[in-house]
Amino acid sequence: MSRNYEALSAFLDGETNDFETRRVLRDLDRDDLETLGRWQQVSDVMHGHAGMAVPVSFNAGLARALAAEPKPARRSGVMHGFARVAVAASVAAVTVIGWQYWGGPADTGAAPVVASTDAANDGVAGEASMTATVAAQRLTRPFGETSLVAQSAQRAATAEPRAVASGEQPRVNAMLLRHSEFTARHSGQGMMPYARLVSMDARNGAR
Amino acid sequence: MMRILALGLTLTAAPLAIADSLPAQTLLERMTEATQELDYQGRFLYQLGGEVSTMEIRHAVIDGEQYQRFTHLDGRLVEVLRLGDELVCLHPNGTLTRIEDPDQNLLSFRQRLSSRIPEQYNVLVDGDGRVAGRPTTRMRVAPLDNHRYGYRLWLDNDSHLLLKSEMVDASGLALERVEFVTLDLEPGLDESDFELPRVIAERALETVPASRSDRIHLEAGWLPRGFHAAEGDWRRVTAERRPVAAQSYSDGLATFTVFVEPVASADIEEGVSRIGPTVAISRVAAADERTYLLTLVGEIPQPTAERVMEALGVKVSTRP
Numbered sequence: 152m153s154r155n156y157e158a159l160s161a162f163l164d165g166e167t168n169d170f171e172t173r174r175v176l177r178d179l180d181r182d183d184l185e186t187l188g189r190w191q192q193v194s195d196v197m198h199g200h201a202g203m204a205v206p207v208s209f210n211a212g213l214a215r216a217l218a219a220e221p222k223p224a225r226r227s228g229v230m231h232g233f234a235r236v237a238v239a240a241s242v243a244a245v246t247v248i249g250w251q252y253w254g255g256p257a258d259t260g261a262a263p264v265v266a267s268t269d270a271a272n273d274g275v276a277g278e279a280s281m282t283a284t285v286a287a288q289r290l291t292r293p294f295g296e297t298s299l300v301a302q303s304a305q306r307a308a309t310a311e312p313r314a315v316a317s318g319e320q321p322r323v324n325a326m327l328l329r330h331s332e333f334t335a336r337h338s339g340q341g342m343m344p345y346a347r348l349v350s351m352d353a354r355n356g357a358r
Numbered sequence: 359m360m361r362i363l364a365l366g367l368t369l370t371a372a373p374l375a376i377a378d379s380l381p382a383q384t385l386l387e388r389m390t391e392a393t394q395e396l397d398y399q400g401r402f403l404y405q406l407g408g409e410v411s412t413m414e415i416r417h418a419v420i421d422g423e424q425y426q427r428f429t430h431l432d433g434r435l436v437e438v439l440r441l442g443d444e445l446v447c448l449h450p451n452g453t454l455t456r457i458e459d460p461d462q463n464l465l466s467f468r469q470r471l472s473s474r475i476p477e478q479y480n481v482l483v484d485g486d487g488r489v490a491g492r493p494t495t496r497m498r499v500a501p502l503d504n505h506r507y508g509y510r511l512w513l514d515n516d517s518h519l520l521l522k523s524e525m526v527d528a529s530g531l532a533l534e535r536v537e538f539v540t541l542d543l544e545p546g547l548d549e550s551d552f553e554l555p556r557v558i559a560e561r562a563l564e565t566v567p568a569s570r571s572d573r574i575h576l577e578a579g580w581l582p583r584g585f586h587a588a589e590g591d592w593r594r595v596t597a598e599r600r601p602v603a604a605q606s607y608s609d610g611l612a613t614f615t616v617f618v619e620p621v622a623s624a625d626i627e628e629g630v631s632r633i634g635p636t637v638a639i640s641r642v643a644a645a646d647e648r649t650y651l652l653t654l655v656g657e658i659p660q661p662t663a664e665r666v667m668e669a670l671g672v673k674v675s676t677r678p
Contacts (some may be wrong), residue, residue: 325455325602328445330655334657342520352450
């Protein structure tokens, strides 16, 4: 079966317009979903998330993922090897750029959800608002990185992120499980809490 | 001010919308009912920042009980199953964790939400869209302060199921997204579709009797407006660890949970970590000559979480 990998790749690159995005999503099938997953794995490796996605053999993981990748349509000959790397590299960039595209202006043409802080808070509201802005900027880093970092709680502005001790992970997992269970039953977040839990557990398992 | 703006948006958006133009409140009620009562099966993308996971969901009501199964389709197998009152998580290492929750007496916040939208949010219908090949109604849930995130929702016009959902920060940046790519509303599911796979080991997060847990009390010195203590319990991982107390808080949409555990010394890493909308903060606190580790896990902005943590106190009541 011939598959339109160029469209899928463009979709991941955030280079599809609204119409093409809808078409790609409409046509996605199980094979495409698996391909997306494989590309994401390559992306993790290329993006320096090896500790999270491919913990042991960084290069071997990359090589395997590339080897498993079918040849992109309409690319051949001398370009072959180069094109495969190009696919991987473009996906790597996508972990940031694609997201900004999806989450950016296309969806937020109307009023951003910045809220007034007058009545709802006390005098610290202004300060909290400022901090929220800074926090929002920090959030633009790829989430694969944030899943691994912890910042010192000592309020030092220059504190460098550092890795959480891996031995702590099971405890955090049990907490995530309990929190997700509560959230699913008592919040209006629909299926989000369980999807989040599955995704986080899969990430932890990949380490 | 925000409410007036939102009202303005609602009025502007009205001509664009939706054939039968149901009010936001009614749409949310129908969404809640559909999510709980319909049988469905579908595949969806779950995006956390730039990372995409592909998952399958099955949901069925069998003999009055809700059965739900989430399966991670790429990478290693992870599943979360809700089987009536029990939640089961199948981990990628082939082990399994169970949480039983027999206490179903509390009216869930989700049910409360469908009867009244929390006053810390504005909800408005702002157009239509298309998800998984199906026409949808788009809604916005915008917070009125900086202590919680907002949502963008796409509801199926036919079934009212939530087909796409984004949690967004104050700048409008999506922190996570669920988006269906396929949906089957007549999946013909039965109990065999929710059978547990074989596992190499099992553990349970058991509840511990209150008599052992009533000595530690959390005191929240500051909570964002609208948040209330919702539920507390005391559990431990079977025979592995000491019990950990938990207290959850919610404003009806956003939630966070604070865990309290006694630790041997203060030489424990305090810190903040974050993935998507979820923040986790650990802080050591002393009470009654003992040291406790407090950990907050929740989907609230980090500055808010830090402020809650700073004002949290642990109180130990004397043994009778």
